[in-house]
Amino acid sequence: MALPRCLYGLVLLLSCLSVVSGRLRDGRPHGNIMRPATVPMVKAPSADTPVTSRNGTVLPPYDTTYYFDQLIDHNNPSLGTFKQRFWHTYEFYEKGGPIILSTPGEGNADGYSGYLTNRTINGLFAQQQNGSTIVIEHRFYGLSNPYSNLSVQSLKLHTIQQAIDDLEYFAKNVNLPMPGGDSVGPDKAPWILVGGSYSGALTSWTMVNKPGLFAAGYASSAVVEAIVDFWRYFEPIRQNMPANCSADIQAVISRVDKTFLSGNATAIQAMKENFGLGNMTHLDDVAGALRNNLWDWQSLDVTDGPGTQFTEFCDALEVKNGVSAPAAGWGVDHAVAAWGTYWRTTYYANVCGTSNAEDCLGTYDLSQDYWTNTAIDNAGRSWYWIVCNEVGYLQDAAPLTSPSIVTRLVQPLYDLRQCQQMFPSAFPLPPIPNVLATNIKYHGWNVQINNLFFANGIRDPWKDATVSAETQNIQSTASQPIAVGDGFHCSDLITRAGLVDASIAAVQAKALASMKTWLSAWKPSSNGSPVKTPRSVPATPKIISPLVLWKPVNAWFRQFGSH
Structure with a gap:
């Protein structure tokens, strides 16, 4: 039975x-x-292929690495900064155009410079809207580390909230290596946040947590709902x-x-x-x-x-x-x-x-x-x-x-x-990830934010953590569209001439149309003004021990087994 x-x-x-x-x-x-x-890796054209701007200026190769002085701890700026790597091009940029920012998320960002180009949806946005593209390496991945090790003590600063604050601080304070690059903050130019998978979820979570900072977002296969027992992956x-x-x-x-x-x-x-x-x-x-x-x-x-x-x-x-x-x-x-x-x-x-x-x-x-x-x-x-x-x-x-x-x-x-x-010093007992706190704070499936485009694939194993989950009935709207193609994981991020499935091409076309509409209505605001001392943010949610789960056990079942 x-x-x-x-x-x-x-x-x-x-x-x-x-x-x-x-x-x-x-x-x-x-x-x-x-x-x-993870987000699929996309290689940029060979460094032997010259990169030129629209006015004919020869630009640095796509794989040129830049460094930003990022705060170690946004709750305690006195701790100083670390070097956060990023990649950038203004191949399609014209004055007044948007800045398209993305991170590959949970991995070394070397090799992701293809996301600066029109081999990806990022580049299509830039090409259509006369924008500039950026790939930034997530804290605690690759060579972008607040400290020189991944000990538990160091990883205490590795949280979703710190990553979100990184994006805000970067957008408001970076001096981009291009003409006028010191005058394109979110208060002067529209910024578009793009991500796939975890970084797609980070796009949604950031727009919830920092309303008005980004003019628009594109979230591919975004796993917005944190789930402990994610058996539906299969x-x-x-x-x-x-x-x-x-x-x-x-x-x-x-x-x-x-x-x-x-x-x-x-x-x-x-x-x-x-x-x-x-x-x-x-x-x-x-x-x-x-x-x-x-x-x-x-x-x-x-x-x-x-x-x-x-x-x-x-x-x-x-x-x-x-x-x-x-x-x-x-x-x-x-x-x-x-x-x-x-x-x-x-x-x-x-x-x-x-x-x-x-x-x-x-x-x-x-x-x-x-x-x-x-x-x-x-x-x-x-x-x-x-x-x-x-x-x-x-x-x-x-x-x-x-x-x-x-x-x-x-x-x-x-x-x-x-x-x-x-992580034995952090977990005396096997922990239960505090997904309830994550979903409450960043809204999970309940996200309702303007100018956020969700793209999902029918055959994506992560689909049931996205807004297209079979267990949910989340409706697409003009301000928060949900477009579903016959794709796998983050299929819609990549644009391959003549090879993209027709259903995915339709998702991309819909996204391009949405971006055009949203950006046409964008107006500067003080919300994106530079900040040197970020506001305080709540502490990391407390880790729950299994011993707590028996009081009340029903609460455990809601977060552990209901998905």
């Missing part, structure tokens, strides 16, 4: 406890780590992948779970060896590692053809002797064997290289340096701090009442345990 949702929440609290954001010793991401909500994948592949994956996962919970040591060992993981100790690590094949979906795009990692995986399961399986699949016996063969002969090397399985996919060995390495430019550690404190987004099994393409052995405490392992 299916458990009631409330009892299912108790199962989550008491269930098996593994993946944390980190890196293997050779620098590759750990193979059992949740996928962050729902668009399950629903949109080929039916035969979906059916067989569900069957295999069910067989794996039944075997691992059976207590039959011989059958358990045989199943582990089927995937080439016979030497691994923890069964939740073994079963959880199979999520890697599903995470590959996030890298797909509507223009991708045969040969991508995900399509190769489904073909390995569903094509037998040149014949594709019917919608129901080939059945569990064939699928278990085929998936195992694919892992042993092809996929393991892609994920783990020459590392042994325990180092690559195991999450219980605290001697590995990805638990303790506090060196800067470790995006995984920086992102996991935000995950553990403010947003959650744990990508685990569906509730027992729903079909699941992810093992039931992987529940939220599997990930929350790793918050404690990576």
Whole structure:
């Protein structure tokens, strides 16, 4: 009999406890780590290709790096500043045009200079509106760090609010490296904030928190609603992948779970060896590692053809002797064997290289340096701090009442345990990210702000944290449009002549039209005047311990399990 949702929440609290954001010793991401909500990288044209302004002036290459003196702590300006990196061009700029600002969010911003160009929606806005484009590196990523390490003490200044305040302080105080670059603050020129995924959510959260600062915003695949138990990450994948592949994956996962919970040591060992993981100790690590094949979906795009990692995986399961399986699949016996063969002969090397399985996919060995390495430019550690404190987004099994393409052995405490392992001085117990505070402060799904354009994709695994979530019924309006294309994750950020799917091109055209309308009505105001001593902001929301959850337990279920 299916458990009631409330009892299912108790199962989550008491269930098996593994993946944390980190890196293997050779620098590759750990193979059992949740996928962050990242923006796709877009390369700018070669530095050998001259960049010229509209009046013919030769401009610096797109990848020229600039530095801004950003406040270390917006609540305590006396602590001084750090060097925050940014990239900039005024290729399309004409006096009076907008400034388009974006950040790739949770990663080193090197390689994102393509977002200065019309290879992206940012550049299309600039081209249409005679604007200038900027890419800024998020604090605590890449080389933009208030301190020289990623210790817990340093990361106390790594919060959503500090990042929002960074954007405000930059916009109001930067002297852009272009003619008149000291006179284009938000009080004199319209600024457009653009982001995708986490940085798309940051766009929404910033416009809520700093009303009137930005003239307009464009938020692609914006995960505006913080959710602890984000099992719905896998729902668009399950629903949109080929039916035969979906059916067989569900069957295999069910067989794996039944075997691992059976207590039959011989059958358990045989199943582990089927995937080439016979030497691994923890069964939740073994079963959880199979999520890697599903995470590959996030890298797909509507223009991708045969040969991508995900399509190769489904073909390995569903094509037998040149014949594709019917919608129901080939059945569990064939699928278990085929998936195992694919892992042993092809996929393991892609994920783990020459590392042994325990180092690559195991999450219980605290001697590995990805638990303790506090060196800067470790995006995984920086992102996991935000995950553990403010947003959650744990990508685990569906509730027992729903079909699941992810093992039931992987529940939220599997990930929350790793918050404690990576940040033991911050978390004496596995923490519960305070998503309730995040959603109240930045409005989550309840956002209502003028001149904010949301663009989403039907096949985006992050869709159910966006304003296009299946569980919501958020209406598009003229002042806050919601446009949905037949895309994946942040597909609409990229513009590839002749290759963009027609539905995504329609989203982009609608956004361009909205920007034209909104900017035509923009008028200067004092709201964007430079500030040297920013206003105080509330302290970081208090971390909730699991011990608090029992008082009242219903409040826990509302934030933990209702999504």
